[in-house]
Amino acid sequence: MCRIMRLTLLALMLLPLSLRADDSTVDFDADVAFSSFRTFAIKDGKIDSTRPEVNNSIVINALKKTIRDELTVRGLKETPDKPDVVIQYIVEATEYSVGSGGRANPIGPARGGRGGRGDPTGTPVDFIEGTLVIDVSTSQPALLVWRGVYRDDEKNSAKFAQKLAGDAKKLLAQYPPKKKS
């Protein structure tokens, strides 16, 4: 027991403070009968990263495949014509550079109030804040009924890109939402 505590203590001390643990949020419309949805279509999503390791067709296709597989396993069928629900994804990767004083500054255009730092090409990236959003909307009328947001801080964009499909799987593990008794 004592040894476990010592090891955990050491591990906690060694954790880099800047990298936060993965975390996710799922929100849904409790008034919607998710069991009535039988078909889906995946719309092209938004990739908000200029990094080629994130913004490329291999990563995007792997993400789409995961979404497709996860929904198919749950009994939904992909159809291009009049699907019950439309799936859309958003991928964002905000890069940070840690200054000599220890402060993390976002690289490139300012976002979210943390202020920007100018030249995106000349600044080393110390870590990235990655975000994956998966939206499920009804098609008629177009209404958002389920949203999953996965936040994944990684050392670099390549690591985030590698984990995207897995992050999508973890989010979709919470679809359809469980009924409250």
Next chain:
Amino acid sequence: MRLTRIFGTLLLCSGLAVADDHTVNSDATVDFSTIKTFAIRETKSASQKYEFNNRLFLKKVSQIVRADLIKKGLEENPTPDILIDFSISTRDYSTVENQRGFRVPDGPGGQRGYVVDGAGPQPKLFNEATISLDFTMRAKNALVWRGTYRDEEDSVSKLARTVPTDVEKLLSEYPPKKKN
């Protein structure tokens, strides 16, 4: 024992959020017991965070407000005594944290203690949400009650989990207690 204490403190600190604060202002000249009906007029998100900039979140807040006021005996009505507005905004912050070094004491059975060096300065990112709940008397178009809650957490996901509770905490202060 000492090791257990250090361990416990560190575990607590690892998930520690920055302190929340909230304020409630109310019009002392208003007799809140005469207010019987309400309507939710506007729920607005000025946040760009995906957790908050969508109808699902705003609907959840509306449901919390509605359930709380109905529980307190008010009725929802299209021509109400009070109109309720909710808004949320978020900000991101980056600060710097230093960790002090410390010594882990000797363990039982001859296990030797060791010194853990201090670390830093290291970046610490956190997120802040400010929520505002306004009650406006419809007849006079006058703000009679305002609750503001500022919540800081070390991730947006945590904020998404705590904000609904923050709304409940604000509502727990409505109606304001009469001063003797």
